[in-house]
Amino acid sequence: MTPDAEFSYELLVCRYAELAWHPSDGLGDDLRPSIVARQLGTKERRWDTLVIEVDPAAFAARRRFGDRTMDSDLLHVVRHAPAEWAWYRDALPHPGYPWRYVRQAVHRTAGRDLIEKRRDGNRIRIRRKRPYPDWVERIVAIENKPDLDRSAADRLADQLAHDVETGLADEAWLATETTGERVEPALLRELPVEAGILATDFSGGVDADAADVAWHPSGLAPAEGERRDPETETLRLEIAERAYGKGWRSYHETMRPDCRHFELRREGRALVPYCAAKEKVPTSRECSGSCPSFSPEPPQWRTKGWPIEGGPGKGFKRVLARRRARERDRAESVE
The missing domain is CATH 1.10.10 (Arc Repressor Mutant, subunit A)
Incomplete structure (x- = not known):
């Protein structure tokens, strides 16, 4: 499937990042332990996808503080x-x-x-009770634009230039759908040369081979021997904490999984929300109680093959929570 909406594309990019980060490293033993989140940032800048690369031992120490975000x-x-x-x-x-x-x-x-x-x-x-660990290794920002036309490229150029100038992230990327052309159109746009370009092909679903690096990024971190100012370091940690608590599967918090039309469908190694009434991946705005097709799951669904405390909607939430916990376990165990 080639997603027809930026929201669904964003979810697939997030899952790809879980499976294959860092793309310039290749696969196997070179994978960097990390957690992935979406739609996070600052007052001035919100990113589509964030990859928080972690130190496994320090990340394990952070997990002993619990699964919830710590605010500032x-x-x-x-x-x-x-x-x-x-x-x-x-x-x-x-x-x-x-x-x-x-x-x-x-x-x-x-x-x-x-x-x-x-x-x-x-x-x-x-x-x-215990020291708070220095668990964040790097923060990587990804902008997702499946169809990179000229107007979209102009907007992204300003956003990516902001990332380069502020250096809040250690690396900036653009993820876009591959066109199969000899030279990808993204390479011809006026984008900052410091930003990497990830050409994706999710037509067969998401797996570790679903993207190629069309342009390698430059590091945005301070030069060796230099440090970011304390305010920036604190802001980076606050962003990482929000990513830790929220993740990218939290879309169910702004959708209605208790609707009888809500489903989770597999796209390769990804699970994405699906509306059987609209026959598409819905956005959070579409999947709401005000939707004309919204139909609450009937109470009897909760007593026929489902736990008494909830029907399919609660089951979907448990599935997503287990997957988030599994990815945290994996990041903690990578050597």
């Missing part, structure tokens, strides 16, 4: 929590905003069992 306030507490008991104002660097908000974050962090907390008179003392 929680990270501020967890990263700086002391090894020995201390008043939180002495232990944590000033956040740049009133301490009462830090106090609230301390309570939230302890409520999630990420740190230890106790009261000493009017003071709240904290102690870490």
